[in-house]
Amino acid sequence: MARRRSEMLTDVELEFMIALWEIGTGSVRDIMGALDGEHQRAYTSVATVMKILDDKGFVTSDRKDRALVYSPAVEKGDYEGRSLKNLSKTLFGGTPTALVARLVDNEDLTDEMIQEIKEIIDTRIRKDDG
Amino acid sequence: MARRRSEMLTDVELEFMIALWEIGTGSVRDIMGALDGEHQRAYTSVATVMKILDDKGFVTSDRKDRALVYSPAVEKGDYEGRSLKNLSKTLFGGTPTALVARLVDNEDLTDEMIQEIKEIIDTRIRKDDG
DNA sequence: GTTTGATTACTAGAAAATTAGTACTTCATT
DNA sequence: AATGAAGTACTAATTTTCTAGTAATCAAAC
Structure with a gap:
């Protein structure tokens, strides 16, 4: 310890x-x-x-x-x-949004990955609402 | 150099x-x-x-x-x-999705931030389509 | 009971990263 | 030209991180 x-x-x-x-x-x-x-x-x-x-x-x-x-x-x-x-x-100045912005402008990110990311976000939003 | x-x-x-x-x-x-x-x-x-x-x-x-x-x-x-x-x-095993998943389950992420992140993703998707 | 093998504790040394001193150069001012 | 100020280059020392050796411990096998 x-x-x-x-x-x-x-x-x-x-x-x-x-x-x-x-x-x-x-x-x-x-x-x-x-x-x-x-x-x-x-x-x-x-x-x-x-x-x-x-x-x-x-x-x-x-x-x-x-x-x-x-x-x-x-x-x-x-x-x-x-x-x-x-x-x-x-x-990223402590702002996660800036981080995500940088992440998704990575060229070698496939459409499938982006779609998956979108679903993660959407799920999280739905969870907040419900 | x-x-x-x-x-x-x-x-x-x-x-x-x-x-x-x-x-x-x-x-x-x-x-x-x-x-x-x-x-x-x-x-x-x-x-x-x-x-x-x-x-x-x-x-x-x-x-x-x-x-x-x-x-x-x-x-x-x-x-x-x-x-x-x-x-x-x-x-994160090289998968950006796992990274995002971890990012958004951070409790002290405000609704506004999540919403902003969603817009970033959506914009990126629209850009790909067009 | 002694030897053997496996493990931990302790120690130390190597390598990498960080910090800063000293000497030297150059230019401006006297 | 001498002096001083500001800057770079070089060197070195300190600190942190990483690696591994040696000695001690303990249990099992002989």
Whole structure:
């Protein structure tokens, strides 16, 4: 516990959290196995970062016969929200509309995607009304 | 010129780029003046980072009687797009729809904002059709 | 009970990012 | 020409992040 300077993860921390969110819960070895495998890292490197994540409060740990089993203390959706808020704040003046505007003027966004996005918005509007 | 390892900016680089985008063009002193002012930094710190940004190709520089005057080589909108793509890739499986879904389930999003977002989407759809 | 294997804790070093000092250059002013 | 002011280039130190080694612990297998 303790530490928690920033509410945002560093690059490597995020990579490991993604692995943990993927598997739900797991030991250092499990997490190492769930990593993208691009980079190849020492067991102790993963263990060290997991401990840091524990210190920062992003995960919790439980001992299961000798080994630590980690679980997310922050949900992925929660962190996604944080990331969006963070990006919105730094680059879009805190207005999500500006963010969406930039998103949809991306050329390689297919018609289907746009349509899907429209449906998401419409659903949300209907939910508010109802 | 040269350098350009990552296409993404570091935190401090981004902070300075935002200042430069704000003023359009300016000397180290101008940029220093346009910073949020939260942090207070030495003149030479700003100068060093601006040189790095030049090396990486994010800005261009021109001498105007002795002093360097910097201009963005990457538009803010371009970098906004990059950032969104980056976030979408790491955290939303590369699907912008998932990103939007997360964005709109943010509670402190007002009805007006949602409505605005809807209009942005609808406009984009109409543009595609026509 | 000793060895082996797996794991954590601690430590440290490498790499990347940030900050800023010092020396040098150049121009304007005296 | 000497002095001072402003700026850049170079260098270096600090901080943060990332990586991994070593030692200690503990349980199981022999």
